[in-house]
Amino acid sequence: MKKTVSFSKRSKNIFFHILTNCNLKCRHCYINKEQHGSQTLPLEIVCRWLDAFTEGDADANLVLLGGEPTLHPDLADIVKAAKDKGYSSVTIDTNGYLFNDIIHKVTPREVDYFSFSLDGPTADENDRIRGRGSFATCVAGIEAARKKGFNTSLIYTVSSGNLKGLEGMVPLVKKLSIDRFFIQVIGLRGKSAGSKAGDGEHDIQQVTDQEWMHIIPHVAEQIADDGIAVTYPKVYLGPEESFACAGKVADNCFIFPNGRVYRCPLCEDFPVHGLVFEDNVLKKMPPINENDLFQLNIPEGCVMNKIIQPDNIVYDRDGRPKFKIACCLLKEEVYRLS
Ligand code: SF4
Numbered sequence: 001m002k003k004t005v006s007f008s009k010r011s012k013n014i015f016f017h018i019l020t021n022c023n024l025k026c027r028h029c030y031i032n033k034e035q036h037g038s039q040t041l042p043l044e045i046v047c048r049w050l051d052a053f054t055e056g057d058a059d060a061n062l063v064l065l066g067g068e069p070t071l072h073p074d075l076a077d078i079v080k081a082a083k084d085k086g087y088s089s090v091t092i093d094t095n096g097y098l099f100n101d102i103i104h105k106v107t108p109r110e111v112d113y114f115s116f117s118l119d120g121p122t123a124d125e126n127d128r129i130r131g132r133g134s135f136a137t138c139v140a141g142i143e144a145a146r147k148k149g150f151n152t153s154l155i156y157t158v159s160s161g162n163l164k165g166l167e168g169m170v171p172l173v174k175k176l177s178i179d180r181f182f183i184q185v186i187g188l189r190g191k192s193a194g195s196k197a198g199d200g201e202h203d204i205q206q207v208t209d210q211e212w213m214h215i216i217p218h219v220a221e222q223i224a225d226d227g228i229a230v231t232y233p234k235v236y237l238g239p240e241e242s243f244a245c246a247g248k249v250a251d252n253c254f255i256f257p258n259g260r261v262y263r264c265p266l267c268e269d270f271p272v273h274g275l276v277f278e279d280n281v282l283k284k285m286p287p288i289n290e291n292d293l294f295q296l297n298i299p300e301g302c303v304m305n306k307i308i309q310p311d312n313i314v315y316d317r318d319g320r321p322k323f324k325i326a327c328c329l330l331k332e333e334v335y336r337l338s
């Protein structure tokens with residue numbers, strides 16, 4: 001069964017980058033230290049910032065990110081503090097290295113999901129993008145987390161460099177007993193924003209509309225047939241489907257160590273954040289910021305997509321966009337009915 005996950009203000013999703021350092025150098029990494037800061041936030045500051053999102057009735061889901069969040073020496077205490085503060089769920093996104101013995105310092109009651117990243121079904125395919133040894137370490141990390149009883153997700157970021165490997169993930173995801181599989185589209189942000197086809201190290205690009213529409217739903221169905229929930233971005237809207245900007249109709253926050261808080265991930269390379277922590281108090285930024293961009297209605301759909309990655313818009317002979325580009329936060333979920 002497939003369904004589009006509609007936006008809602010009934011739950012908040014807080015994506016908290018507690019540091020930007022990482023042990024890997026993935027070719028598509030979107031971390032941009034100039035725009036996001038390079039500090040590791042102390043436990044006390046993380047806790048104060050977490051308090052800013054627990055007011056009101058909406059459930060708050062927390063995703064802890066980096067860089068590599070398990071490099072943070074106080075990650076276990078951050079998890080426990082988040083649960084004490086009433087966060088409904090806590091997920092740790094990791095490259096699988098699981099530093100600081102993290103899986104031995106937290107329990108499956110405290111961490112709802114460890115979410116791992118692989119970008120290929122074999123060491124050869126994955127390590128070309130994420131670095132030598134990263135496949136074996138990540139697989140070992142997944143197995144160790146499973147053994148400790150944690151729920152696990154796997155994230156696969158699709159680009160021209162690994163589209164062919166996606167189908168190979170079907171048996172691997174099953175073999176590793178993954179609970180949820182996320183397919184992401186490579187964003188032209190951070191390192192990828194400097195990409196040019198054929199320039200060696202950075203020659204990975206977004207896939208075409210035809211490749212996306214023919215391959216992604218097909219692979220998602222195959223994985224869902226094994227009883228694993230699959231989520232992927234919608235990207236292209238059909239003629240009957242209406243466009244909505246999550247910045248206006250949902251409650252997502254993307255927090256960075258320098259205090260910037262964005263509503264839209266596509267804005268993260270620019271100083272257009274709508275909110276900021278100043279002296280540990282969350283404040284609104286003056287215009288012009290991302291909130292002003294969210295108000296613009298254009299035939300192409302997402303304004304930020306048109307600004308930073310216009311090459312994924314296809315026009316007909318009359319210059320009309322063939323598809324509207326959906327908000328990057330609009331997802332399709334595929335799962336088997338039990
Ligand atoms: S693991 Fe994540 S943060 Fe680290 S380099 Fe790769 S994409 Fe960037």
Ligand code: SF4
Binds near residue numbers: 304
């Ligand atoms: S990706 Fe586009 S549609 Fe979604 S929040 Fe950002 S500007 Fe709005």
